[in-house]
Amino acid sequence: MPKExxxxxxxxxxxxxxxxxxxxxxxxxxxxxxxxALSGSGYVRTLDLSLSDDRLMKYLKCETxxxxxxxxxxxxxxxxxxxxxxxxxxxxxxxxxxxxSWRWM
Numbered sequence: 001m002p003k004e005x006x007x008x009x010x011x012x013x014x015x016x017x018x019x020x021x022x023x024x025x026x027x028x029x030x031x032x033x034x035x036x037a038l039s040g041s042g043y044v045r046t047l048d049l050s051l052s053d054d055r056l057m058k059y060l061k062c063e064t065x066x067x068x069x070x071x072x073x074x075x076x077x078x079x080x081x082x083x084x085x086x087x088x089x090x091x092x093x094x095x096x097x098x099x100x101s102w103r104w105m
Contacts, residue, residue, distance in 0.1 A: 030074065032085055032099040040081035045071065047087060047094065048078045059084065059096060060104035067094045 018037055021030040040046055047067055049056045055065040059077060069075065069089055077084045077098075086097035 029097075030086055032102070035076055035083050035085045038076060038083050040076070040078040040083065043076040045069070045073055045075045046078055047075045047089075048081065051079065057104070059087070059094075059098060062096045062098050062100060062103045064096055065094045066092060068092070 019031045019033050075087045077087050087094040
């Protein structure tokens with residue numbers, strides 16, 4: 001902990017820092033926490049959904065959605081510029097990387 005950090009007393013600290021992600025099978029998987037810490041303009045590849053977009057509810061239910069983006073890879077999924085989570089685009093299909101525990105039932 002930094003020396004400049006004031007005494008937190010009885011304040012409960014959930015996490016010290018920000019989990020960026022994990023290495024899985026020789027590739028980096030960004031964390032849900034990182035997605036929530038970014039702004040819509042804080043990541044190069046984003047898919048911004050509107051509130052009226054049918055894909056929004058599919059994403060929140062952890063379903064695969066279709067996307068017209070040209071470049072395959074990991075995207076930050078946003079709604080009106082606010083981050084929701086990650087998706088991985090491959091051949092026009094966005095595989096959902098939304099945290100399963102946050103899933104809309």
